[in-house]
Amino acid sequence: MITVTEAKHIISNNVTALKPVTLPLLQARGKVLSTDVFATVDIPAFPQSAMDGYAFAYDDLQKELVIEGEMAAGSSSTIELTTGKAIRIFTGAPVPAGADTVVMQEKVKAENGILIIEDDKLQRNSNVRPVGSEIKAGELALPKGSVLTAAAIGFLAGIGVTKVEVIPDPVISILLTGNELQQPGNPLSYGQVYESNSYSLTAALQSLHLPVHRVYKVEDNPEVLTATLQQALDESDLVLLTGGVSVGDYDFVLQAAEKCGVTKQFHKIKQRPGKPLFFGTKDEKLVFGLPGNPSSVITCFYEYVTEALALQTKRPLQLKAVQTILAKDCIKPIGLSHFQKAYYDGEKVLPLTAQESYKLNSFATANCLLMLEGEKEAYKTNDPVTIHLLPV
Structure with missing residues (x-):
């Protein structure tokens, strides 16, 4: 197993920005310019x-x-x-x-x-x-790397720009594994659980203004999983699999990834939740195998997938880190970093109840993840800590 820091370093070394595309101006909101934009006329063009x-x-x-x-x-x-x-x-x-x-x-x-x-x-x-008092013909309007906010879109329209070259949204597919999954709205049979991971992942991506291309549901069958993963890879820049990355008899993700030509970059991190996290690459395509428990899925998405998305899109999509202090004592096992569901009131952070990886009820009210270091066991009230703020 590797550490959290090592895992994020591997991601940063194996993810590159997507190839630029040219889009109509109104379709480029939120994206990053891949080239400088220059004014072609004076604005205003007359006194x-x-x-x-x-x-x-x-x-x-x-x-x-x-x-x-x-x-x-x-x-x-x-x-x-x-x-x-x-x-x-x-x-x-x-x-x-x-x-x-x-x-x-x-x-x-x-x-x-x-x-x-x-x-x-x-x-x-x-x-x-005066003529050209906002910008003169030939001057730099916006440099490469600028995020196209609403004001930036308006500015470019105001100097006559209709199309821009930008880093596009990645094509993202979600691949669900598990025979036990039932769609919400249908009655549960004995042994079934409601499928929630595609909902949380889709909502998390929506909060980053990124669409989901397709959601696949796959039975626990290695041949079917391999074929479906290959289809997702053919269509996508990023594939998020949920479940099937541990060592159980029905965990086939690693096997399927290998058969599809995905190079394993890492598997298993010294952390909780989400220890079995898998990350692989195939050319410039990315594959994350997220552990199936709902809290593990969303935690690993926020801590690792957002890092990869930021590199693919050149947008600031990673969680914002804030230094704060603990509102109460906290104890954890030595050897594993913990990402705990927590609530930050602007002054202190309070770890919430229900930290188990299968529970989302406290995650539903959390506004941050509290990071507790692997080699430290006991934290005291008012100890300094790092939190990662969750997007709304």
Whole structure:
């Protein structure tokens, strides 16, 4: 067995970013740019009014100005303002040639076609957005590696971009093993349990804004499992198997992975829950064999699969680590790192009850995982600890 640190190091050394794709701008939200984006035009492309008011030449400030016409946003008129004249103008409209200043409408008197300016703080070029004042043609708009937030999408649209080259979402398949599984909503026969792992994994991926391509349910049969895993590998960048990674008579995941050409990177970690975790690769495709107990599945997803997803997508998908203190004493066996379901109130972290790997009831109210080091047995109230915050 290897340590938690060693397992995460192996993942980081065996996962590469997915090949870039070109997407329409609105389909790229949340993704990471794989190349620099440059502006092709000046923004704004013309001197632009920043206010509703009146445009005029600053040299005419002390004069009574004759109001002549108006300029609205979107106007394509090429008016040239002559000396002694002012034009009614609105926010976003082009400032006509001959004008260099806009006065707010609240700072004037306009009577009988004459404009009197009452703004003693007005300066030349006030309330005028110069050509290229947001960005000039040829300038870097967003660098490679930028996450395309809503504001970034809007900015790129505002400079005329319609498509971008980004790191795509991985194609993710979930493969469920276990003859004992029954779909929720159906009655349980003796010996059956409700299948919940695909639900928790799908929801966890949704919280990261990642879709699930397909969920497979496979009986405990090595030939069927091998064929289904091969199909999932053909279709996917990442395959998540649940169950079948231990050493029982019906645990066939390792055997199936080997037959599909998956190279084992590690199997078994000195941790609880999730000790039998498997990680393998086939070319650039990733396979995680998650232990079947529900708490083990979701814990291993958060602690290890998110690390791999962050590397595939170049997005910050890993859990956020926070240093805090314990709210009560805690004891664990020496030799295994523990990821305990816990609740963090912003000041201290409280380990919850029901830490067994088959129980999700306390996980349902947890907002973090409390990491307890492998070589330490006893923790005291107010001891410093590390927690990993769970996404909502």
